[in-house]
Amino acid sequence: MANTLRSPRVLVVQSGARHNYALPAALAEADMLEAFYTDMCAGRGIGRFAALASRLPLPKSFRKLTKNLACRRPPPNVIMHTRTCDVETLCYEALVRFHTNPLSQKRLLAGSAMRRGRRMASWGTGAATHVFNVIGEGGKLILEAKDRGLPVLSDIIVALSTHAIEKREHRAFPDWGPAPDADGFKDIYFEHAQHLLETTDTFVCPSTFVAEDLTMNWGVDSRKVRIVPYVVSSDWFKIQPRTEIGRVLFAGSANRRKGIHYLAVAANELCRRGYRYDFRVAGDVAPAVKTHPHARSLVFFGRVPRSEVALEFACADIFVLPTLAEGSATVIYEAMAARLPVITTRSAGSMIEDGVDGIIVPERDPYALSCAIERLVEDRRMREEIAAKAREKAISYGWSDYARLIRKLVAEPDPMQ
Numbered sequence: 001m002a003n004t005l006r007s008p009r010v011l012v013v014q015s016g017a018r019h020n021y022a023l024p025a026a027l028a029e030a031d032m033l034e035a036f037y038t039d040m041c042a043g044r045g046i047g048r049f050a051a052l053a054s055r056l057p058l059p060k061s062f063r064k065l066t067k068n069l070a071c072r073r074p075p076p077n078v079i080m081h082t083r084t085c086d087v088e089t090l091c092y093e094a095l096v097r098f099h100t101n102p103l104s105q106k107r108l109l110a111g112s113a114m115r116r117g118r119r120m121a122s123w124g125t126g127a128a129t130h131v132f133n134v135i136g137e138g139g140k141l142i143l144e145a146k147d148r149g150l151p152v153l154s155d156i157i158v159a160l161s162t163h164a165i166e167k168r169e170h171r172a173f174p175d176w177g178p179a180p181d182a183d184g185f186k187d188i189y190f191e192h193a194q195h196l197l198e199t200t201d202t203f204v205c206p207s208t209f210v211a212e213d214l215t216m217n218w219g220v221d222s223r224k225v226r227i228v229p230y231v232v233s234s235d236w237f238k239i240q241p242r243t244e245i246g247r248v249l250f251a252g253s254a255n256r257r258k259g260i261h262y263l264a265v266a267a268n269e270l271c272r273r274g275y276r277y278d279f280r281v282a283g284d285v286a287p288a289v290k291t292h293p294h295a296r297s298l299v300f301f302g303r304v305p306r307s308e309v310a311l312e313f314a315c316a317d318i319f320v321l322p323t324l325a326e327g328s329a330t331v332i333y334e335a336m337a338a339r340l341p342v343i344t345t346r347s348a349g350s351m352i353e354d355g356v357d358g359i360i361v362p363e364r365d366p367y368a369l370s371c372a373i374e375r376l377v378e379d380r381r382m383r384e385e386i387a388a389k390a391r392e393k394a395i396s397y398g399w400s401d402y403a404r405l406i407r408k409l410v411a412e413p414d415p416m417q
């Protein structure tokens with residue numbers, strides 16, 4: 001059994017550079033990080049050569065991979081504790097390029113995750129007293145940690161019911177883009193979810209929306225749930241507003257889950273009322289969405305570089321995200337930091353207080369959405385008050401608060417005892 005009298009030592013399992021490695025960095029800063037296991041990153045293993053490889057005459061898809069990898073840079077106090085699953089990750093990246101079927105891709109990803117878990121298990125847990133994984137990553141390693149009596153904390157980055165929500169929305173609006181993952185994915189997803197539910201001692205959620213989904217739809221005891229909001233990068237506070245009145249910005253993948261079809265209907269309604277607002281959509285968009293007859297009032301830019309997103313934030317009048325399911329939408333934190341008033345739904349998992357530092361509208365209600373947009377654009381005093389309060393709220397979600405809450409979670413006793 002784990003020795004709870006020792007100072008906490010945490011093994012973190014996380015793929016990718018989520019929130020610029022905020023989770024392991026928070027623990028490393030307090031000298032609580034035992035090890036960091038990840039797929040690939042710059043500075044360790046094959047990732048040490050990522051910058052060089054990105055300049056070689058490789059196929060386009062592999063150039064993109066190496067470029068992305070070169071940007072995955074854990075801070076020095078994390079990299080010194082890092083081990084990477086290079087072989088398992090590269091095999092997946094090579095094989096997935098020969099499979100265009102979404103279900104086949106998901107199966108490859110699940111197989112890769114299983115192999116990474118076995119590799120991590122071979123490394124062991126060292127002197128760790130706790131394991132902190134991101135939404136059930138780690139596989140066999142987590143099972144062995146449980147056998148050793150180590151408490152397992154899981155970062156639930158998105159509501160577990162998201163897939164079911166997407167499926168229901170597709171049935172209602174099949175012509176708004178491709179279908180969600182094939183039904184065969186349900187078995188893969190359910191198996192992963194069951195592993196997560198059975199092995200987690202503390203569920204760390206970024207929002208009330210995610211926490212309530214766990215307790216209401218997945219049977220998780222509320223005593224095992226903790227809420228830790230995300231932190232916004234300081235870069236977004238540097239944006240100087242150049243507001244263009246009537247410019248409404250949506251940033252993110254333009255799909256059903258994000259509520260793009262409801263924004264389209266709201267934009268058409270506002271046009272019908274005689275308003276000529278500029279609706280701009282920055283993010284990936286499927287042809288079926290871009291050419292949909294009801295999307296005629298939206299201007300699609302596709303995926304844009306991060307620097308251009310900052311410019312869009314600076315020039316926008318309002319930010320809108322009528323999403324149906326998130327964990328806690330990072331883009332809302334960024335918009336608030338950029339002094340943009342936000343209109344969104346409760347499902348965004350944001351920290352917005354309705355009518356104070358943003359506006360919350362019901363999900364799937366384009367009429368309420370159109371009225372909220374009209375209200376903010378036409379009432380400039382209200383718009384300015386909410387914009388100012390939005391930035392104040394974003395400032396209050398600082399790095400030190402996030403790090404403190406993460407460390408507190410590790411130090412607290414078993415929530416079920």
